[in-house]
Amino acid sequence: MKTTQSQNRSSKYIPHKAAAEFQPTMDWTREEAESLYLDRIFTFEVDVVHFCDCIKGMKTLPTESIDMIIADPPFGLNFNEMEVLYNRDSDFVAEGYTDVEIENYADFTENWIKELPRIMKEDAGVWIFSGWTNLVDILNSLRANNLILINHIIWKYQFGVFTKRKFVTSHYHLLFAVKDEKNYFFNKIEHYPLDVWEINREYDRGTKKNATKLQNEVVQRCIDFGSKPGDVILDPFLGNGTTSIVARSNYRHYLGYEINQELEEIITNNINQTKLGKNYQPYSEKPDKIVKEARKKFGK
Numbered sequence: 382m383k384t385t386q387s388q389n390r391s392s393k394y395i396p397h398k399a400a401a402e403f404q405p406t407m408d409w410t411r412e413e414a415e416s417l418y419l420d421r422i423f424t425f426e427v428d429v430v431h432f433c434d435c436i437k438g439m440k441t442l443p444t445e446s447i448d449m450i451i452a453d454p455p456f457g458l459n460f461n462e463m464e465v466l467y468n469r470d471s472d473f474v475a476e477g478y479t480d481v482e483i484e485n486y487a488d489f490t491e492n493w494i495k496e497l498p499r500i501m502k503e504d505a506g507v508w509i510f511s512g513w514t515n516l517v518d519i520l521n522s523l524r525a526n527n528l529i530l531i532n533h534i535i536w537k538y539q540f541g542v543f544t545k546r547k548f549v550t551s552h553y554h555l556l557f558a559v560k561d562e563k564n565y566f567f568n569k570i571e572h573y574p575l576d577v578w579e580i581n582r583e584y585d586r587g588t589k590k591n592a593t594k595l596q597n598e599v600v601q602r603c604i605d606f607g608s609k610p611g612d613v614i615l616d617p618f619l620g621n622g623t624t625s626i627v628a629r630s631n632y633r634h635y636l637g638y639e640i641n642q643e644l645e646e647i648i649t650n651n652i653n654q655t656k657l658g659k660n661y662q663p664y665s666e667k668p669d670k671i672v673k674e675a676r677k678k679f680g681k
């Protein structure tokens with residue numbers, strides 16, 4: 382594991398020079414990552430998906446057992462709207478999407494968020510995706526349960542539903558919150574990580590899936606910044622199993638809940654097709670654009 386080199390504050394500031402010298406806070410070779418994954422021992426079952434209500438499921442987990450949580454809860458919109466929003470052909474949308482009535486959304490949100498602090502390790506973080514319509518309920522429940530907001534990220538994507546009298550929505554909110562603002566895990570893998578992420582949605586029309594699949598790339602960023610190899614990442618609302626797939630392909634353990642039994646085949650196939658560690662690459666081998674350009678400029 383490498384740590385960041387301390388900077389010499391008395392030296393003259395040269396724009397972008399710091400980016401050329403950037404090192405991630407933590408980094409692991411493929412062998413190190415694999416052994417962190419294989420050597421981890423758990424007192425509860427991991428690398429498993431439970432088809433049940435996540436609120437009931439989380440109550441059975443041991444206290445302070447989870448390293449990171451990624452949650453993409455139902456948005457409290459009706460399903461027809463979702464299909465349009467996601468621009469899907471309904472032939473390829475899996476049956477039985479479970480949403481929550483708008484009038485119950487605040488209670489639903491409070492009920493799942495209140496389960497988090499007990500199961501999170503002291504330095505764990507939770508990353509929650511939200512549209513803007515019910516964002517207020519998520520923010521209120523985070524506060525009510527003493528989870529401290531560290532970042533409010535905007536995920537900007539390329540399209541939205543055509544509108545006549547208002548702006549086209551083309552972003553999600555991604556909230557990063559922790560139990561202890563003085564002691565939480567964050568691996569700074571980029572020199573200048575902004576809180577606006579521009580990641581396009583894919584049109585993958587030929588595959589059957591739950592209509593609301595997240596891009597792997599967005600989940601990958603959460604996992605890269607918010608966890609270490611060998612960690613266990615919980616997703617209470619698995620959908621297509623995106624979190625499990627990205628976790629497994631990066632030497633992280635996963636644990637997830639999904640209430641819609643219709644998704645079992647999709648999730649199981651997706652996980653079975655995912656080779657352990659297949660996307661893992663040490664961060665030093667994949668510098669971001671700013672670092673790459675700075676290195677070119679300064680001949681590093």
Ligand SMILES: C[S@@+](CC[C@H](N)C(=O)[O-])C[C@H]1O[C@@H](n2cnc3c(N)ncnc32)[C@H](O)[C@@H]1O
Nearest residue numbers: 434435453479593594595618620621623639640
């Ligand atoms: C927005 S989707 C998640 C999509 C997922 N992130 C992906 O990339 O495929 C929300 C999922 O939560 C599931 N769900 C709704 N209520 C639930 C509950 N109480 N417990 C577990 N899953 C639930 C829905 O069936 C749906 O698949």
